[in-house]
Amino acid sequence: MSAKANGLGRWYVIAAPYLWLLIFFLIPFFIVFKLSLSDVATAIPPYTPTFSWSEGIGKFISQLDFENYTFIFGDPLYVNAYLSSLKIALISTFLTLLVAYPMAYGMARAPKSWQPTLMMLVILPFWTSFLIRIYAWIAILKPEGFLSIFLIKLGIISEPLQIMNTTTAVYIGIVYSYLPFMILPLYASLEKINPSLLEAAQDLGSRPWRAFWQVTFPLSLPGVFAGCLLVFIPAVGEFVIPDLLGGSDTLMIGKTLWNEFFNNRDWPLASAVAVLLLLVLIIPIVIFQRQQEKVREAGR
């Protein structure tokens, strides 16, 4: 179906995914926002007011207020959870970049016949359950786990490591789980670099390290940027990793939202937490979307 395919058929093709996403992706955000202005109630559903046509929209709106937001801003626990999520996400994005860059670089410089296999090996863990991969780290990091046993046998440490249930474990978990998201865009941009550019730099007397910083790295920046966004945005709202690997002092907003919803059954407060989290993430998300559009346009 090309641009020639005008008329009704064209609109059917557009309408199906468009309507689906409007109903199940966009409109839900308005409902979350509305609910964040409501109060918690012991009822089904557990919030008030619920909208009814008989009472009219005026009465409904008059019952909404910003109470949940003033509560969140008044309680340092929530503010700290937001700040600490941002900090943890930033640090782990940087660590992921440090681990991923040499790998992606090595892959892009590997013999051509090896590259599909190496790609496959990066993609495979990405398809393997997130939960299972985090679970695998519990057995490694716990005090009587593989890492402690291994290091004690080598004589490097004498006491078991206390990594499990700390923020360090959360960093390890995020780097591990999101590594493929960083490697793939990095590899894509590194692989496109013409090797003759580097040869030219070296012919002109540039040392390899200098050639890397002045030629390779700047050309790989689109990949660095895409990879960092792909890791940072979901990491800010991460729930499973801080819940399973983090300790009680690891504050992350995804965990706070989950607890408000499932443990305290406070749907309105959970909604307010979600709205604020979305406000924090909206700018990075828009940048991400712009960049994806640009890649798409360039691919034409």
Added chain:
Amino acid sequence: MNRRFSWFNATSITLGFAFLYIPILLLVIFSFNESKLVTVWAGWSTKWYGSLLENQALKDAAWVTIRVGLMSATVATVLGTLAAVTLVRMGRFPGRTLFSGMIFAPLVMPDVITGLSLLLVFVALGFDRGFWTISLAHITFTMCYAAVVVQARLQDFDKSIEEAAMDLGATPVSTFFQVTLPIIAPSVISAWLLSFTLSLDDLVIASFTTGPGATTLPMKIYSQVRLGVTPEINAISTILIGIVTVGVLSAAFITKRQSDRMERERRKAFGAAG
């Protein structure tokens, strides 16, 4: 171009893959451990796999997960393919920016937000929560991944083939089914497999959107993991890893075979013309 591994590149690749794979390997190996202790080796045994078969709750959860996965992957692939066609072939239309935003945002949206907002829309619509609401939720987020996979392939291929078909009198619909779809088929299959595994994996969105009676495998695994590491979880994880590995490798094989064939045909066509 004949390139060889340099010392530095070989080291960084080896260390990187060791980091990616050692945790998974340890998990798989210790699923065959005789001992109940997950970190102490006591000989080979498959008894934990046997005990899985007797766990009815786990089997029920697996069945729910597979049904949700099949259902949502199929619908998501259809919607995702339509969305990819819209993005790549429809040019400009009103609301296009919003549309591409709604395709790309769910890829990075934290699960807790997606889960909560979907739950609230289901409550507002008065849906009974359970199998169907989990499926609807999974269709919504996996269709965006499907769209991205298919659009990458759609972009690559030469639009003039479609235009030629239409110049020869094919309708847009028959052009799609007879020309476009066969060419993008491998990416559609990959999109289905990706949607299926994403649905199989999801814990957070399913936890929000489920109701009484519908527990998925990740939810079951999660509630057991919170109680500690057990060999049974290693065994069920190993089975899931096995399924995913076979699926990914066969998808790669299908794609490779098709691209080899197209390459051969292209050479033949050029040979005939020359």
